[in-house]
Amino acid sequence: MGNAYDFIIVGAGPAGCLLACRLASELKSDRILLIEAGGENKDTEHQGFGDRNFTLATATGFNWGYKTVPQEHLGQREVDYSRGKGLGGSTAINFCVWTRGPSSDYDRWAQIVDDDTWSWPKIEKVPPPSREYERYVDLGDKVSGAHGEVEIGFPKQWDPDFGNYLDDTQYDGYPRALDINSGNPIGLGVLQSSIANGNRVTAATALLSNAPENLTVLTGQVVEKVICDGQKIMGVATGSETILARKEVILSAGALDTPKILLLSGIGSKPELEKLDITCTKDLPGVGKNLHDRLFMELVTVRKPGTPHRTSYLPSSPENLDEARKQWAQDETGPFSEFFLPQMIGYIKSKSLVESQEFKSLDSEVQAALQAKTSPHLELISHILSPSVASPEQYLAGAVSFMSLQSSGTVALRSKDSSDAPVVDPKFLDAAFDKRVAIEAVREALKFLNSPSLKKDHVRFAAEPKSLSDKDILAFVSKTATSMWHMCGTVAMGKPHALDACVDTDFRVLGLEGLRVVDMSVAPFLP
Numbered sequence: 001m002g003n004a005y006d007f008i009i010v011g012a013g014p015a016g017c018l019l020a021c022r023l024a025s026e027l028k029s030d031r032i033l034l035i036e037a038g039g040e041n042k043d044t045e046h047q048g049f050g051d052r053n054f055t056l057a058t059a060t061g062f063n064w065g066y067k068t069v070p071q072e073h074l075g076q077r078e079v080d081y082s083r084g085k086g087l088g089g090s091t092a093i094n095f096c097v098w099t100r101g102p103s104s105d106y107d108r109w110a111q112i113v114d115d116d117t118w119s120w121p122k123i124e125k126v127p128p129p130s131r132e133y134e135r136y137v138d139l140g141d142k143v144s145g146a147h148g149e150v151e152i153g154f155p156k157q158w159d160p161d162f163g164n165y166l167d168d169t170q171y172d173g174y175p176r177a178l179d180i181n182s183g184n185p186i187g188l189g190v191l192q193s194s195i196a197n198g199n200r201v202t203a204a205t206a207l208l209s210n211a212p213e214n215l216t217v218l219t220g221q222v223v224e225k226v227i228c229d230g231q232k233i234m235g236v237a238t239g240s241e242t243i244l245a246r247k248e249v250i251l252s253a254g255a256l257d258t259p260k261i262l263l264l265s266g267i268g269s270k271p272e273l274e275k276l277d278i279t280c281t282k283d284l285p286g287v288g289k290n291l292h293d294r295l296f297m298e299l300v301t302v303r304k305p306g307t308p309h310r311t312s313y314l315p316s317s318p319e320n321l322d323e324a325r326k327q328w329a330q331d332e333t334g335p336f337s338e339f340f341l342p343q344m345i346g347y348i349k350s351k352s353l354v355e356s357q358e359f360k361s362l363d364s365e366v367q368a369a370l371q372a373k374t375s376p377h378l379e380l381i382s383h384i385l386s387p388s389v390a391s392p393e394q395y396l397a398g399a400v401s402f403m404s405l406q407s408s409g410t411v412a413l414r415s416k417d418s419s420d421a422p423v424v425d426p427k428f429l430d431a432a433f434d435k436r437v438a439i440e441a442v443r444e445a446l447k448f449l450n451s452p453s454l455k456k457d458h459v460r461f462a463a464e465p466k467s468l469s470d471k472d473i474l475a476f477v478s479k480t481a482t483s484m485w486h487m488c489g490t491v492a493m494g495k496p497h498a499l500d501a502c503v504d505t506d507f508r509v510l511g512l513e514g515l516r517v518v519d520m521s522v523a524p525f526l527p
Contacts (some may be wrong), residue, residue: 004244005033005216008236010223010261011253012036013089015519017203019250021149024212032215033243035236037222037253038062038086040204047092047200048328048336055093062086062093066256066421068483073429075478081424082485083254087219088202090254090485096200097345097381098152098192103183104372105527112524113493115505120183137178137190149206151196162383166190166344168453180345184374188346191381223253224418225265226515228281233514239418245514250507252519255487259288259411259521260422262491267509276416282511286500290489291409292526293426295438296379296401297481299445300386300462303394307457343383346448347376347403350440358436362406370404377403378441380448386462395462396454400445401484402438405526406431411490426483438477439470491521 006027009020012034020034039061046059055062066081084090103120110118169188170176177187194201208217226249227234227242235244251258262268266281268288273280327334353359354371369375379401386397409426429435442465450458465476494501496510503509507516
């Protein structure tokens with residue numbers, strides 16, 4: 001391998017894989033290098049759609065295994081901060097949920113950075129589900145696509161009685177969202193998944209399988225820093241070599257490792273870098289700041305025998321799990337086909353949240369954004385697998401996610417040693433408004449699970465707050481809530497003279513030549 005390329009892209013997650021292939025296809029005379037710290041991730045054993053719930057827990061080499069610092073408002077717990085490692089990045093370990101977010105978030109992004117390029121885009125069509133379930137999904141003909149590399153769709157076989165479940169929840173007063181990715185996700189609908197032929201679609205399987213000849217993919221190489229000559233970026237340094245970039249270095253290592261690389265390179269807050277004896281190349285105070293993320297928690301009802309449910313026997317023993325995995329690999333039947341199928345997903349607005357004093361205390365622009373017609377305040381997902389119910393009880397498990405959180409945290413260096421994990425502090429629930437979001441979200445989720453159509457088969461809650469008081473709900477959240485792994489914002493895009501802006505609307509790092517960031521680090525808020 002030569003030691004110089006035209007473009008060097010660091011990190012083979014979704015942004016890195018896509019950009020590498022597009023650059024190589026459009027610039028056929030240029031040499032493109034995609035560097036990934038992890039391996040090739042060719043292990044197909046854990047890539048079945050039904051196996052998505054166990055990838056994080058059982059597969060080795062897929063996960064950086066980061067933890068947060070103890071979180072004050074979560075019982076001083078160190079929260080799991082999983083990040084995908086290897087080709088495909090976090091698309092190799094996530095839960096295959098395909099969501100674009102509300103149109104109002106894209107418009108808000110465009111307003112913050114003063115560039116209409118970021119307003120709600122026109123997107124093509126996703127393949128529809130089988131005819132039997134067409135009444136639950138209407139993908140329209142404007143905002144979805146059928147010709148992109150990442151295959152999105154619905155399983156051929158749906159969970160028993162799933163349609164009746166959706167019908168009943170609509171009768172209980174919850175609106176139906178026929179396409180959660182239409183730009184207006186408000187209501188309950190059918191979750192769209194990044195799956196094809198029963199298997200997970202990762203950024204690597206979708207984009208690198210037929211990579212252009214002028215694209216080189218290098219795995220197992222950790223980029224320690226970018227090489228600077230004054231304000232010009234010359235290349236990158238790995239643990240074993242220096243690789244030069246004739247044109248640009250592009251970082252796509254994710255919202256934790258991209259700021260880490262920048263800080264190790266001397267790009268960040270000068271006073272903080274000097275404390276670690278790192279020479280400051282560019283004083284850019286916003287690097288590693290503005291970390292945003294979401295919390296979610298599980299709520300589980302034990303069900304009457306014979307009613308639609310989940311079972312928990314699969315994770316009860318490695319033998320059961322291995323047997324189910326083999327059966328799925330052989331003919332796509334068995335427990336994986338029965339208990340790992342479509343989920344309900346819902347995006348709900350909360351009147352009580354908007355009427356709260358915490359909401360009224362927010363900045364007027366934030367209030368307006370959260371009251372936009374398409375902006376949800378919480379997310380509900382049902383029909384998930386739960387480890388909290390003892391076998392052989394039957395149950396229906398759901399998750400509630402707290403949206404629109406206002407707390408922001410930091411990603412910092414532990415030392416100048418590149419092998420040290422970053423110090424991550426999302427400051428979960430630090431803002432008073434976030435506590436109110438959690439309280440109202442849990443109340444809404446419990447209301448949903450206690451709705452007439454679901455309560456008729458309800459035996460008991462496997463876990464719930466002692467009462468619906470603010471204090472008891474927050475105590476319950478403190479013990480059980482965890483990250484959704486939607487980290488973003490740590491190298492935020494902004495107007496050139498904004499205090500914490502790090503990149504412009506073309507992804508260029510401010511004040512430097514030949515360096516861009518293209519991952520979710522650049523999001524100015526969590527869409």
